[in-house]
Amino acid sequence: MSEHRREAAARLSGLTKQWPGFQLGPLDLTLEPGTVLALVGPNGAGKTTTLNCMAGLIVPDDGSAEVFGKPVHPARPEYRREVGYVGEENGFFQGWNGGRNLDYMARMMPGWSDDRASLLTKRLGLALGKPVNKLSRGNKTKLALVAAMAHRPRLLLLDEPTAGLDPVVRAEVLDVLWEIIEDGEHAVLYSTHVLSDINRLADELVFLRDGQLVLRTGRDELSESWRRVSFRLQNEDVELSGVVEHRQVRAEHQVITREAEATLQQLNELGAEAVEVSRMSVDEIAVQILKEGHHVARAKS
């Protein structure tokens, strides 16, 4: 067990995958056990490809992926014991009901626990009697979650698990995920563009844009350093450090800064008046980072 603790839950080293007109990486990423890492980015940023590479569904062109020290490769399935994956498509027998699909999984998956499957099914309020092709999007996601977690994997890979779900189902799914990761043993890597999920689950955020890692940061660190500041200053050509957005109407300014402390100190030195500072939600910050992706990445490096 102690040996397991020393290993990274997941590690990507120089991982690269090319499609026509798109290149993911090279990506270097480490995920420690007990961490929830959100992959944030617009559509086409490379989130799903990253997760598919980690799940061994896609073989990278270059670089490697490891899960708890085991190499991820389709031909070496040992790593799969540690991985639970929920994607948009999960390959279920569409004409069979949820229960029958779970029975099939139970016979196929080493380490499968019927008790855990029942517990999760009950906790998620999932009805198993309907054929999969008659299930709503939310119930399909729930079924995929049960199938992904009943063999007690230590790494959960979730590709947009809450996309397209109504707020009630989304809250239920997030509750269950929260309960699972609470023990600190599990690592979760999930992709999302539902930014409100970030506040709920993620410890750390990785921003992807055009296949490149723009920024990796802690959620708290992020919310501590970003601020919206309004002030009055006669100087029209003011250049403030850390500012990513600046609006000005005559002497009234409103800026968004990623280095709040430095910006405020500068404003103090410039003699700005009526300075008002407000916190930003993680969602708002994420939008700014993705809007200003390249700029932020350059500035950070």
Next chain:
Amino acid sequence: MWHALRAELVYFRMWLFGGLGIAGGITVFMHVLKWLFDDGEGVPGFLTSMFLLIAGMVVAFVAQSYRAEERRARLLMAGPLTPRQLAGVLVLLPAALMGLCVLLTAFKIGLEALITGRLDIESVRTTASFAGQFWAYAQLGPLAQEASAAHRQRRSRAVVVGWGVFVGAVLVLAASWLFAGSIHGFLGPMIAAGAAMAVAAALYQGRTDFTR
């Protein structure tokens, strides 16, 4: 692998039973026509055996198409199966479906021989040629699927090998019609089917993308 293959057979059994039901109905109807209107020149005997074989081929195509549409590889890749075992399921499923229908056809011919007290050897040979042809067609589906996947995954050598064997198999099948009714008319298609199976399995193992 056997568990996965068995599950697929169970999953598609309603298609198989449906197909066999329709084919069986047509077969009985053909026999009634033959009995009512046989003027001596007769309905060729192999025609009455054809429909069970066609049912097998159609169900094999349906199964392949559903598996691809339902992205079965994603489910199987969650478990302990290797690509080699998944390739086994890919090529053995149509083989199993066709094999079952060939057995039923053989049973039907045997039963007919028992009832009439006569076995039309020429008709059996022709039926065997058709069985070989249909079996090969059923195996060409997975080969075409894997050659297309190789194209999407930019594996140029695999594309050339896949489509090369596909074209080669089609040529062998076309040439085999010239020998319908002889042993070559059966062996040619079975060699084509075997080659298609082997190459489809090899291409599957070389996949770089198992998301579909």
